[in-house]
Amino acid sequence: MTLIHAYAPASIGNISCGFDTLGLCLKVPGDIVSLSPNTDSCLNITSIEGGSPDLPYDPDKNCATVAIKSALVAMGKKDEGFDIAIKKGIPGGSGMGSSAASAVAGVVALNAYFENPLSPKELLSHALQGELIASKSVHFDNIAPSLLGGITLIHDDHGERIYNLPIPEDLHLTVISPAVTIHTADARALIPKSITLGDTKQQMRDIATFVHALHSGDLDALAASLNDRIAEPVRMELIPHFLEIKEAALEAGALGFGIAGAGPALFAFASSEKTAKDIEEAMREACGQKDLSCKTQSGTICPQGARIITEDEIL
């Protein structure tokens, strides 16, 4: 019996200035999808460890199996059956691309099993089918970084053009996950349907400056670009003590601060490992003062996305 395991990491969509457009890849946490062929000619979810207890075992409702099924159909192998075990490292509703990671890990494992007939672009489009079941919105901003790693720029909703952007050497980040849950669909419903000309222009200038900053390694430009006039003003209401945590991060030296995807996870950029640690400490303290429990991590943007792992790498 062949058993194949794929790991897909958490990711942060939007990155303040890039609503539905930018995403970045974290090293941890991540989801693991393990596949082994069965003789039932169908997809059978044998276990889901970690994550919310209400994650569906129905293969037509679970984002990993929906993505796998989409890929199987495209490969002309829809009668191949697999037993599927899912290990959730990323909490659902965290803003860190939990459903995207399961969908990506599923298609990466499947593709490896068949010796990689599908291109990255095809994998993205099948993973998107899984994401669509889970979050009800068609966006690549978590799927792309989870699959491709690094920082990704999405040009269109068809996945025709997705670009990897350079990561400045000194760039560090801190992530804080306050212990509240936000449903992506609820957070999306808050987004205004129209934007003033002034806000549109400034958002264009910010994202253009962000891309220039990454290419030129200019962290001053990066800091100036990290503004969000679209999602943050309405979504911050869903995150308790958002402004206090933001202030703590900026006072501790953050280059910028924002909501990870739909939240509640929050991220801050820093120009050194030390500053990233200082920010982590400052944000923990801000949460502690408000009796808000949270998890935090500091590190760098991970240049590598989803990958096949060995049995030994599964904790």
Next chain:
Amino acid sequence: MTLIHAYAPASIGNISCGFDTLGLCLKVPGDIVSLSPNTDSCLNITSIEGGSPDLPYDPDKNCATVAIKSALVAMGKKDEGFDIAIKKGIPGGSGMGSSAASAVAGVVALNAYFENPLSPKELLSHALQGELIASKSVHFDNIAPSLLGGITLIHDDHGERIYNLPIPEDLHLTVISPAVTIHTADARALIPKSITLGDTKQQMRDIATFVHALHSGDLDALAASLNDRIAEPVRMELIPHFLEIKEAALEAGALGFGIAGAGPALFAFASSEKTAKDIEEAMREACGQKDLSCKTQSGTICPQGARIITEDEIL
């Protein structure tokens, strides 16, 4: 008597995907401002050659002298007087930064006269005062490329952060100026006050992709990014046979096509000198069929902006 001449080139603001944000510098045409000190302690416009006959000789109304006066005040030299001769190479109301070039040439000549006490950033802000008198709007998208050369990205309306972007080696452009005049203020009044979320997002994605394309030399990405959902849909009505000219350019191989600033000049990007010439020919033909007279030119984006020139360089 010292006589000093500065040349400031024409420029194209917006570049389709960068409303009020992107600009590029042409080699020609350009405006020349010549300064010589007088003993009157005031600014005295002695001649204006070329350009519209109604360009003002009043130093408080002419964009070159308004910019010069602003710079003199900042330098603590407001009692220094100059005779000023202006040679307009860029037609007013063409969309090619005519007022910006005069303002830029004025401050560059003045700065050279006093041995360059002002930084480029300061020159931009004084030139902006001239632009403001002429076009009634505070934007750097023509001033920045005319002063700095190349392709410029403006992050804010205060001129705090303006960046020069790389120019891909093969990038050529063609410019066509149909014989109609558009007043910038009229063209600006057409711009909608709010933009749908979908259009805002796509415009963000386009400008981000444009910046990435320049840095990576990816002309396919560049072509995909050259869209304008803000100005083109409303301003194209002011330009006779816009759609026919656009179709001719794209059919001849243009990577993208758009309105230069407020128009009526139009530009097309090409991936070779030959294609740029083909586009030039195709656009001339499209105008000819409609009995619309026009001027055209093909070339590359000029990396050098305004500069001091010698007497011999003035044609």
